Amino acid sequence: MAPETGIRNAPLLEVEEEGLRAFYSEYKPSAEGAREDALAFFSVNRAIFRDAAIIPFRFPTVLESEEALAEHLVEHATQYATALQKLADMVQMEVRLTLPPEKSKAESGSAYLKEKQQRSKALTTAEAAVRKTAGGEATEWKYRETREGLRCYALVERNHAAEFAKRLSKAKPEKPVTLAVTGPWPATEFI
Amino acid sequence: MATDPIYVGTGDQADISLLDILDHVLNSGVVIHGSIVISLAGVDLVYLGLNVVLTSVETAMRHLEKESRVRR
Numbered sequence: 001m002a003p004e005t006g007i008r009n010a011p012l013l014e015v016e017e018e019g020l021r022a023f024y025s026e027y028k029p030s031a032e033g034a035r036e037d038a039l040a041f042f043s044v045n046r047a048i049f050r051d052a053a054i055i056p057f058r059f060p061t062v063l064e065s066e067e068a069l070a071e072h073l074v075e076h077a078t079q080y081a082t083a084l085q086k087l088a089d090m091v092q093m094e095v096r097l098t099l100p101p102e103k104s105k106a107e108s109g110s111a112y113l114k115e116k117q118q119r120s121k122a123l124t125t126a127e128a129a130v131r132k133t134a135g136g137e138a139t140e141w142k143y144r145e146t147r148e149g150l151r152c153y154a155l156v157e158r159n160h161a162a163e164f165a166k167r168l169s170k171a172k173p174e175k176p177v178t179l180a181v182t183g184p185w186p187a188t189e190f191i
Numbered sequence: 192m193a194t195d196p197i198y199v200g201t202g203d204q205a206d207i208s209l210l211d212i213l214d215h216v217l218n219s220g221v222v223i224h225g226s227i228v229i230s231l232a233g234v235d236l237v238y239l240g241l242n243v244v245l246t247s248v249e250t251a252m253r254h255l256e257k258e259s260r261v262r263r
Contacts, residue, residue, distance in 0.1 A: 038213055038216050039213070042215070057220050058216070058217065058222050061222070061223055185215060186219075188220055
């Protein structure tokens, strides 16, 4: 259920076009309280996400008017509707595989490269193991490199999210790789 | 029924939660061309200190305000 207020307690308003409903509030970005605004934005998304698949906009997304938002919805109605249909009963679970900060003791270029290869291999091995643990629960899976390691995204049925997290958290990657599971999140990686 | 985001694994849970939330709202989601969007793309925010995340957002906001003043 959508809350009544948005960022800084401004009324949460709605626009409906082509079978889509968008929520917004009047907002003037400012440096003061930026973090609190971002968290408030998340709270609104979370409240709606409890009951329905959502496609969040990046924070902050500011448009000139409600009409501009309506136009955007009309222009992209088919894409949004298709995505929401696909994601109707799905959520995104994330697995973060990280390595400790690099502290190379290599005394040569080739030794350094070998160290990097070993780090990379540790991550890819861990990713493969985690993906195997996820099994058929993840209807889609993708990952990307980050500065600290790998970030994996799994598209999972909403009702299985907690069980999925519990199962994956038991996956024990080989040291020094560590694992963290978070979710459920709106499935933005699978739009 | 979806539950609130859960955090399982190693690390300080409270820190992971807040940074994860900020990372998601700032880095994920639809981008509308032509809107004012603060992009902190290319920086993985999760493992930066929270102060840096806050500073980055506020710095970006100040930049936006400065641009708005220049346009006027």
